[in-house]
Amino acid sequence: MEITVLGSGxxxxxxxxxxSCPVCTSAGSRDKRMRSSLSIxxxxxEQAVIDTGPEFRLQAxxxxxxxxxxxxxxxxxxxxxxxxxxxxxLNREKxxxxxxxxxxxxxxxxxxxxxxxxxxxxxxxPQIDVIAVKGPVRLGNLVFTPIPxxxxxxxxxxxxxxxxxxxxxxxxxxxxxxxxxxxxIPQGSYDLxxxxxxxxxxxxxxxxxxxxxxxxxxxxxxxxxxxxxxxRVYLTHICHDHTHRQIKDYCGEFMRKNGxxxxxxxxxxxxxxxxx
Ligand SMILES: [Zn+2]
Ligand SMILES: [Zn+2]
Ligand SMILES: [Zn+2]
Numbered sequence: 001m002e003i004t005v006l007g008s009g010x011x012x013x014x015x016x017x018x019x020s021c022p023v024c025t026s027a028g029s030r031d032k033r034m035r036s037s038l039s040i041x042x043x044x045x046e047q048a049v050i051d052t053g054p055e056f057r058l059q060a061x062x063x064x065x066x067x068x069x070x071x072x073x074x075x076x077x078x079x080x081x082x083x084x085x086x087x088x089x090l091n092r093e094k095x096x097x098x099x100x101x102x103x104x105x106x107x108x109x110x111x112x113x114x115x116x117x118x119x120x121x122x123x124x125x126p127q128i129d130v131i132a133v134k135g136p137v138r139l140g141n142l143v144f145t146p147i148p149x150x151x152x153x154x155x156x157x158x159x160x161x162x163x164x165x166x167x168x169x170x171x172x173x174x175x176x177x178x179x180x181x182x183x184x185i186p187q188g189s190y191d192l193x194x195x196x197x198x199x200x201x202x203x204x205x206x207x208x209x210x211x212x213x214x215x216x217x218x219x220x221x222x223x224x225x226x227x228x229x230x231x232r233v234y235l236t237h238i239c240h241d242h243t244h245r246q247i248k249d250y251c252g253e254f255m256r257k258n259g260x261x262x263x264x265x266x267x268x269x270x271x272x273x274x275x276x
Contacts, residue, residue: 001142001163002041003176003201005272006049006059009033010207010215010239011079013055023240030244030269035079036180036237038203039063042163046140048072050159050178056083062271065090070139071128073100074180075156076107084112087126095127101146101157102132133157141165147177147192150184152214158182160193163276174200174276177228180237181205182216185224198229200276203268205237209250218247222254222265234268244269 007013014033015024023031035053040046048070053059068090074080087096100108108130109116115125136145147158158179177199179185185193193199206221216224218235225233235247242250247267255265 001276003274004039004063005268006037006039007034008236008268008270009035010237014240016240023243034270038178042140042142044140046142051080052083053079054082057086068096071098072144072159073104076104091127095129097129097131099131099133099137105130105132147189149179149182151181152183176201179204193228201232202228202230203234203236206235208239208241232264236268
């Protein structure tokens with residue numbers, strides 16, 4: 001499967017409107033962070049995204065997304081769902097399933113009430129099936145497992161996903177983990193992540209160096225990534241406190257401090273692609 005980071009920024013995006021800090025005014029393309037979202041494309045053509053933030057249209061155009069078989073939601077905060085209306089051109093003959101936990105789906109229904117009401121003739125709106133998940137979801141050869149995590153007081157989801165079947169047996173069926181807004185991963189969820197083996201890749205939300213009430217700091221996110229057993233850990237949902245270069249150095253220092261070898265750790269960036 002091919003994994004593309006569609007956006008790696010926190011809720012305001014980077015640059016932040018009206019901000020003239022060195023990161024927001026940086027010319028570096030990796031210092032521009034759209035709202036966090038992930039694309040997953042299976043070898044058999046299955047196409048999913050995790051979250052549809054406000055820049056979904058721009059992200060889909062940039063990544064060349066031409067189909068959409070499913071949307072997986074982490075939670076219903078604006079920066080994760082407010083681009084959902086833009087899936088309309090990807091609606092084909094049947095509704096696109098949108099998966100989330102029970103609370104996210106309930107909030108989603110309120111926020112997008114118009115989708116569930118009749119429209120006048122000619123009025124376009126997304127054709128979707130909203131589904132509260134209880135366990136793993138299969139999409140062709142891809143399997144998505146909901147991973148409960150804490151986002152401050154909120155109970156939201158991360159997603160572990162992997163490709164099954166003949167194409168991937170040669171690769172050992174490597175899994176990936178995606179957790180965006182998080183302040184804690186319960187032990188039961190670490191157990192779920194480790195089953196049947198640790199993910200090869202973990203993309204975890206780390207807002208900045210300083211602590212925050214509802215997000216992991218870089219150090220907390222890297223530590224959580226390490227605990228999953230992943231050999232590759234990327235930070236996402238990043239704010240405008242640091243340039244890509246500075247975060248790369250920070251991760252290098254974290255690895256040195258902890259004597260880590262054979263592990264890659266660094267900031268994700270918009271457009272990062274990983275094949276598993
Ligand atoms: Zn967020
Ligand atoms: Zn700024
Ligand atoms: Zn959030």
